[in-house]
Amino acid sequence: MDQIHYYQPQPDIRLIDANYQTFAFQRHYHLDFHIGLITKGAQTFRYRGHSHTAHAGQLVLMPPDELHDGEAWQQQGYQVNVFAIDPVSLSELADLRSPEQLLHFQQLIVHDASVFAVLQQAHQWLRQTQLSQLAQDCLPLEGFNLLFERYGALARQPVKRLGRQSLAELKSFLMAHLDQPVRLASLANLCDLSTTQLQRHFKATTGMTPYAWFAQLRLEQSMKLLQRGDAVADVAQQVGFYDQAHFCKAFKRQFGVAPSCVRQ
Structure with missing residues (x-):
């Protein structure tokens, strides 16, 4: 039976402690940097057109905005501890001084x-409610220093263009309109492209249609709002689902749990 628990010890760091037996992630992306520790079994996933398998004792370093899927490698499933960290916060932990610099890792699986x-x-300690606030504040840096030293690297922030807009600028526009109906023509006008051009360029850049990418964005943001403590009904409206039942179904299909099971 799948067992998935979420924690949020700090505003920009979320934790997942999960035992996946049958649940399989469809193709998706994350807003945050996901660092997964396979503690038992093995997970297989496709990333950039290639299949990968991570076994117990290995880490998966998945950057934000990268399309991938995931499921158990064998029938016994797998267990994983995940750090989901805001990319800006991760760069701050690595002590990057320039906004043009982007932290990345030299390996996908370590x-x-x-x-x-x-x-x-660090993951275990951060899940403890009795841990002092000072200890919680210091643990992320202490835990990630060795990872940064051995496998971290710097690169310039890549700019993915969609006409006259970047993908990052388009994401900001969509984030500001999560609760509103968005038309393809409006996005095309922003990018100074025809609707057909936008669809082709968007799919080539992200691997998804604008509709699927926006739907994923809504669900990713809904997880953050739920872990912040917002009520399920409020979150559904904030991310553009005016039918709560539809939101709950989409959320469970995406994350493997009902929205009501997510807690701070």
Whole structure:
């Protein structure tokens, strides 16, 4: 049976402690950087056209905005501890000084027992409610330092263009209109493209149609709002679902749990 628990020890850091037996993630992306520690079993996933398998004791370093899926490699399933970290906050932890710099990792899957042990302990400690606030504030830096030192690298922030707009600018526009109906023609006008051009360029850039990408954006934001403590009915409206039942169905299909099961 799938068992999934969510925690939010800090505003920009979310934790997942999960045992996935049958649930399979469809193609999706994250707004945050996801660092997953496979603690039991193995997970297989497709990323940039290639299949990968991460086994117990390995880390998966999944950047934001990258399309991928995921499921158990074998019938016994897999267990995973995940850090979901805002990209800006992750760069701050790595002490990057320039907004043009982007932290990335030289490997998608890391097999390093010492790094794994440090991060697993940090994950366990951050889930403890009795931990002092000062300890919670210090743990992320202490836990990630070794990962940064051994596998971190710097690159310039890539700009993905869609006509006269960047994908980042288009995302900001959509984030500001999550609760509103958005027309393809409006997005095309923003980018100074025809609707057909926008659809083709968007699919080539993201791997998804504008509609599917926007639907994913709504669900990703809904998870953050739920972990912030917002009520399910309020979150559904904030992200553009005016039918709560439809929202709950879409959310469970995406994350494997009902919105009501998500807590701070």
